[in-house]
Amino acid sequence: MPIVELQEVRKAYDTKIAVEDLSFKIESGTMFGLLGPNGSGKTSSIRMMIGITVPDSGSVTLFGQPFDRKNLIRVGYLPEERGLYKKMNVLDQLVFLGQLHGLDAATAKKRSLVWCERMEITEAIPKRTEELSKGMQQKIQFIASLLHEPDLIIMDEPFSGLDPVNATLLQDTLVDLRKEGKAVLFSTHRMDQVEKLCDEIALIASGQLLLSGSMREVKSTYPRNRVQIAFEGSDAFLKHPAIAEAKNYNGLAEIKLAPSSDLAAAANTILAEALSMARISRFEVVEPTLEEIFIERVTTANLASRNGGNHAA
Amino acid sequence: MLHNTWLIAKREYFERIRARSFIVMTVLIPTLMGGLLWGVGLASGKGKTSVSIAIVTPADGKVDPHFGFDLQDELAKHKHPKIEANVISPPSADTRQELQAEMNHKGLDGYLWVTPPAPGHATPGFEWKPKSKNYLNTQNELGESIRTVLTKEGLARSGLGAADVTTLMQPIDLDSSDAGKKDAADAAQASAYGLFFIMYFVIVFYGMNVARSIIEEKTSRIFEVLLATIKPEEMMAGKVLGVGAVGLTQVAIWLAAAAALSAPGLISLGSDMSFDLPVSNMIFFVSFFLLGYILYSGLAAALGAMASSEQELQQMNIFLMLPLIACSGVVFQVISDPDGMLAKVFSFIPFCTPLIMYVRIAVHQPPWWEIAVSLAGLVVTILAILWFAARVYRVGILMYGKKPNLPELLRWLKYS
Numbered sequence: 001m002p003i004v005e006l007q008e009v010r011k012a013y014d015t016k017i018a019v020e021d022l023s024f025k026i027e028s029g030t031m032f033g034l035l036g037p038n039g040s041g042k043t044s045s046i047r048m049m050i051g052i053t054v055p056d057s058g059s060v061t062l063f064g065q066p067f068d069r070k071n072l073i074r075v076g077y078l079p080e081e082r083g084l085y086k087k088m089n090v091l092d093q094l095v096f097l098g099q100l101h102g103l104d105a106a107t108a109k110k111r112s113l114v115w116c117e118r119m120e121i122t123e124a125i126p127k128r129t130e131e132l133s134k135g136m137q138q139k140i141q142f143i144a145s146l147l148h149e150p151d152l153i154i155m156d157e158p159f160s161g162l163d164p165v166n167a168t169l170l171q172d173t174l175v176d177l178r179k180e181g182k183a184v185l186f187s188t189h190r191m192d193q194v195e196k197l198c199d200e201i202a203l204i205a206s207g208q209l210l211l212s213g214s215m216r217e218v219k220s221t222y223p224r225n226r227v228q229i230a231f232e233g234s235d236a237f238l239k240h241p242a243i244a245e246a247k248n249y250n251g252l253a254e255i256k257l258a259p260s261s262d263l264a265a266a267a268n269t270i271l272a273e274a275l276s277m278a279r280i281s282r283f284e285v286v287e288p289t290l291e292e293i294f295i296e297r298v299t300t301a302n303l304a305s306r307n308g309g310n311h312a313a
Numbered sequence: 314m315l316h317n318t319w320l321i322a323k324r325e326y327f328e329r330i331r332a333r334s335f336i337v338m339t340v341l342i343p344t345l346m347g348g349l350l351w352g353v354g355l356a357s358g359k360g361k362t363s364v365s366i367a368i369v370t371p372a373d374g375k376v377d378p379h380f381g382f383d384l385q386d387e388l389a390k391h392k393h394p395k396i397e398a399n400v401i402s403p404p405s406a407d408t409r410q411e412l413q414a415e416m417n418h419k420g421l422d423g424y425l426w427v428t429p430p431a432p433g434h435a436t437p438g439f440e441w442k443p444k445s446k447n448y449l450n451t452q453n454e455l456g457e458s459i460r461t462v463l464t465k466e467g468l469a470r471s472g473l474g475a476a477d478v479t480t481l482m483q484p485i486d487l488d489s490s491d492a493g494k495k496d497a498a499d500a501a502q503a504s505a506y507g508l509f510f511i512m513y514f515v516i517v518f519y520g521m522n523v524a525r526s527i528i529e530e531k532t533s534r535i536f537e538v539l540l541a542t543i544k545p546e547e548m549m550a551g552k553v554l555g556v557g558a559v560g561l562t563q564v565a566i567w568l569a570a571a572a573a574l575s576a577p578g579l580i581s582l583g584s585d586m587s588f589d590l591p592v593s594n595m596i597f598f599v600s601f602f603l604l605g606y607i608l609y610s611g612l613a614a615a616l617g618a619m620a621s622s623e624q625e626l627q628q629m630n631i632f633l634m635l636p637l638i639a640c641s642g643v644v645f646q647v648i649s650d651p652d653g654m655l656a657k658v659f660s661f662i663p664f665c666t667p668l669i670m671y672v673r674i675a676v677h678q679p680p681w682w683e684i685a686v687s688l689a690g691l692v693v694t695i696l697a698i699l700w701f702a703a704r705v706y707r708v709g710i711l712m713y714g715k716k717p718n719l720p721e722l723l724r725w726l727k728y729s
Binding site: 051069072077079141 | 317320324328332530533534535536537538539540541542543544
């Protein structure tokens, strides 16, 4: 049973179509990455999952049932735009938000304290929220979305604005929650994190699904046409005709091979050429990164919509 | 789900009650009002209970030689304030300077200088020189006593016996029940006026607070978390109730303080400043207050949802303030003529009903059907406003940056 399932969902506002014919589902125990450029409809989709807005057509299924507000207390939501009551005491705030999700005050308080310890912010507990650093506030809000032990966790850009230490802390927490069988949806445009964390992805642009599936599937549909070379010496080998595109980052070349029936052979000829004029410390043939796939798909989609003209926009 | 509304209201209430601004307002306003009343009381010489004056009469036969002493006796009968008079007759050349000096340095509060009647006048001239202009009560007493003494003397001169004169001049025992009613009416007017302004102030202040707190949540984006579990309607209801409860708490504290202050024995502000509220009046006050508050805070919630910043809200304030300003413009007229055309018309305009109808009831009970009709109109308007506000709120809080124009607003109402 999928935890959440969208079927042919459509939502239009006054001036534009936010989401069109969008379908995907998230199973329990998976980490799902919802990707897309700014304004692509990520937040609109999330809002429909949690009933802030209602789709014009199509259906949203939560926990195997048609959408019902009473199931919302099984959902934890961290919105992209963080918001807390500034003047409120941290513990009061957590208890209040916990109560809104159906906890009683005592349980909410107990869990808040446990979570604050886990998130290493015990010193913030007696303070007013506005006295805290931005990162700390973000952790408070992170805690608030998890207090009621939701089965579906929705995180909109959870790591933005956090330093690497804290980002890792949150990341590890999410990984633990997935192990416990929770479904985690997170929406982001930080592709490196998605690549590392997510089992499944869906890429949307201009409100439409461009691709979706497991990370393996998505990547395997793309040819291994990327080569990375770390070198010292002349970079003249980058002019080789088998190379479609090359960038030289001060001794680290990132190469995209020209389309060919035998990419491995092409890579070998480039390596031979490079060895003749430079010292090579690393040579690797890799699959395209998610970021490259993302950029490629979004750019193609944009071109198509511009040229096609009949796109819904 | 009542539970969510209750949680929102509870949070709103306790956060506000604990805020420094609430405590400051609650203490400061009555202190200022009390101070003002006390100051007024002091300035009008109310505080002084005994006054000492001098009466200077000439000894030239044109003024009755007994006049000074008769006036002295007459003044001694008065209690508010107690007037102690010394008679100086005849004055010497420097009496005036001496009296002036006594007034400046000793306890003399003023002197009355009697001069012989001017040609063509039957009565002597009187010159009253008080220490300051504040001896209004003394001046009244003095005038009255002079008239009494002159009348007695005139009657005696026309041949009446002293006993007859005394009988004639005895104080008349007026049936005072009517006069009592007049006092009560005055007190009712005063308290109606006072409560009108409390209601006015609290509706404006706490109505604006509802709008401001919605904007605050909008800018801090907290509502996006809240909306993930609760409905906009519940959020709005909780807010209106919570903020309203704070307003009620504040009014209750003020009224209790006013009652304590005006209680005899504590700080007496004088009989005309007493706080006289019948229970029925109190019930009407609370009912109209609540209805008025819900009406205006519903309106404020809609405004708050439409505006995206405090500045924008300020511009929209006029919709909220206009009917209230109109009410305070006519309230004097309504108090003095509670059954007049103006009072009737205004008490049937739903946006003015809470204030104006309450004032009418407090001053002079209007017919029951008028109260019923105005209440019905008010309740229907409140329901309409809440419906409107909930619609606007639901869409408005998710919109940022841009103020909606009228067509957009109408479209908002159609969203479900």
